[in-house]
Amino acid sequence: MNASAVLALLREIAANLPPAITTGLQVIQLVNDAYLDLQEAFEERAVPAGEIEALVKRIVANSAAIQAIE
Amino acid sequence: MNTILKTLFAAWFATMAAACALLSPFDGEQDVKRAGRAALAAYEALQQAALIYGRLQPCAPEAPRVVICREGSVWRRIKESEARATAALTQAIAVFEGARDEGEVARALEAIEAMRDAIGSAQRSLPGGAP
Numbered sequence: 001m002n003a004s005a006v007l008a009l010l011r012e013i014a015a016n017l018p019p020a021i022t023t024g025l026q027v028i029q030l031v032n033d034a035y036l037d038l039q040e041a042f043e044e045r046a047v048p049a050g051e052i053e054a055l056v057k058r059i060v061a062n063s064a065a066i067q068a069i070e
Numbered sequence: 071m072n073t074i075l076k077t078l079f080a081a082w083f084a085t086m087a088a089a090c091a092l093l094s095p096f097d098g099e100q101d102v103k104r105a106g107r108a109a110l111a112a113y114e115a116l117q118q119a120a121l122i123y124g125r126l127q128p129c130a131p132e133a134p135r136v137v138i139c140r141e142g143s144v145w146r147r148i149k150e151s152e153a154r155a156t157a158a159l160t161q162a163i164a165v166f167e168g169a170r171d172e173g174e175v176a177r178a179l180e181a182i183e184a185m186r187d188a189i190g191s192a193q194r195s196l197p198g199g200a201p
């Protein structure tokens with residue numbers, strides 16, 4: 001899936017959010033950020049110091065959010 | 071919305087497969103770091119799928135399944151596998167930072183695969199989901 005397809009998908013989600021997803025905009029932002037990070041992750045550029053650590057912090061925060069949902 | 075969710079799940083599966091492929095043999099510290107970055111970013115994307123599913127309304131057994139909802143058993147499985155995968159990835163961080171791999175990466179990939187499978191259950195639980 002290329003970047004434009006991802007953006008189109010995200011726009012479609014924004015236009016069709018069901019009431020069940022009460023924090024939809026926040027979720028879309030998370031998805032968007034994840035895809036941008038993913039795109040960067042597959043690039044050949046070097047990994048600067050601290051980038052892995054920052055990723056891990058976000059993963060731990062996401063994990064806490066997931067585990068908090070009953 | 072159901073189609074969108076299924077498409078999102080499919081995209082996440084594809085990215086996870088790509089990330090896992092990147093973790094095949096690597097040479098040099100930067101290769102290890104790049105592979106680690108790809109795996110972690112892809113796993114973070116997989117967590118977003120879990121968050122979206124987790125934020126759906128719980129399914130009500132007495133109501134007809136005409137809305138997109140979250141199956142309790144599927145969600146419990148996602149949470150358990152997510153906790154295990156995050157713990158395993160945390161153990162593998164040192165390897166991604168250049169330490170010697172003593173099986174941490176393999177264990178992390180195994181745990182991620184289990185979570186991927188749990189997300190697949192969520193996909194199948196949606197109305198019209200994949201068989």
